[in-house]
Amino acid sequence: QKEVEQDPGPLSVPEGAIVSLNCTYSNSAFQYFMWYRQYSRKGPELLMYTYSSGNKEDGRFTAQVDKSSKYISLFIRDSQPSDSATYLCAMSEDDYKLSFGAGTTVTVRA
Amino acid sequence: DTGVSQDPRHKITKRGQNVTFRCDPISEHNRLYWYRQTLGQGPEFLTYFQNEAQLEKSRLLSDRFSAERPKGSFSTLEIQRTEQGDSAMYLCASSPTLNEKLFFGSGTQLSVL
Numbered sequence: 166q167k168e169v170e171q172d173p174g175p176l177s178v179p180e181g182a183i184v185s186l187n188c189t190y191s192n193s194a195f196q197y198f199m200w201y202r203q204y205s206r207k208g209p210e211l212l213m214y215t216y217s218s219g220n221k222e223d224g225r226f227t228a229q230v231d232k233s234s235k236y237i238s239l240f241i242r243d244s245q246p247s248d249s250a251t252y253l254c255a256m257s258e259d260d261y262k263l264s265f266g267a268g269t270t271v272t273v274r275a
Numbered sequence: 276d277t278g279v280s281q282d283p284r285h286k287i288t289k290r291g292q293n294v295t296f297r298c299d300p301i302s303e304h305n306r307l308y309w310y311r312q313t314l315g316q317g318p319e320f321l322t323y324f325q326n327e328a329q330l331e332k333s334r335l336l337s338d339r340f341s342a343e344r345p346k347g348s349f350s351t352l353e354i355q356r357t358e359q360g361d362s363a364m365y366l367c368a369s370s371p372t373l374n375e376k377l378f379f380g381s382g383t384q385l386s387v388l
Contacts, residue, residue, distance in 0.1 A: 206381075207381050208366050210379070261323050261330070266317050
């Protein structure tokens with residue numbers, strides 16, 4: 166079993182819909198949680214960064230961390246075609262090594 | 276701040292050849308990381324540097340792989356005697372000390388024929 170499991174997708178949603186992305190993990194020592202967006206043939210771009218449990222909002226993006234359930238989520242409100250990309254969850258227990266999910270590819274249809 | 280720069284963007288090589296990639300981190304970022312990403316998977320940690328010191332190497336990094344960061348600035352990743360299984364995107368990232376916010380470059384896509 167992988168340390169980080171991510172809903173595989175792909176997801177296809179109409180413009181304006183809410184996108185929900187999820188990851189589960191097995192390592193209870195993880196304390197830093199991130200979401201990255203990756204466009205084709207590009208490196209991952211940091212979207213959201215949270216420490217420990219709770220919610221964090223940044224514009225149309227909301228990240229949720231539930232450490233008791235070992236579950237993290239990313240919500241994208243009012244999705245746009247430009248949000249079409251692969252979304253990667255990542256987490257770490259220390260300050261140098263990230264464990265990534267396999268990614269969920271999202272397509273927002275105009 | 277021009278971001279993390281990687282060179283080349285693409286590399287095609289024949290099995291058995293040696294290849295070298297370069298990474299220029301964001302200036303004043305003390306930490307530099309190498310990750311590898313294969314199609315349909317998330318990046319996997321290979322190694323990282325704190326200034327010029329290489330502090331950890333993943334077991335994914337066989338003896339054919341070597342990374343350096345002379346003077347704590349740019350870094351190089353060399354793969355000797357490449358194999359088809361080495362085909363992947365090699366990503367470099369940097370971060371300030373004691374900060375988990377890794378900033379990635381666009382990667383070097385390696386194809387071993």
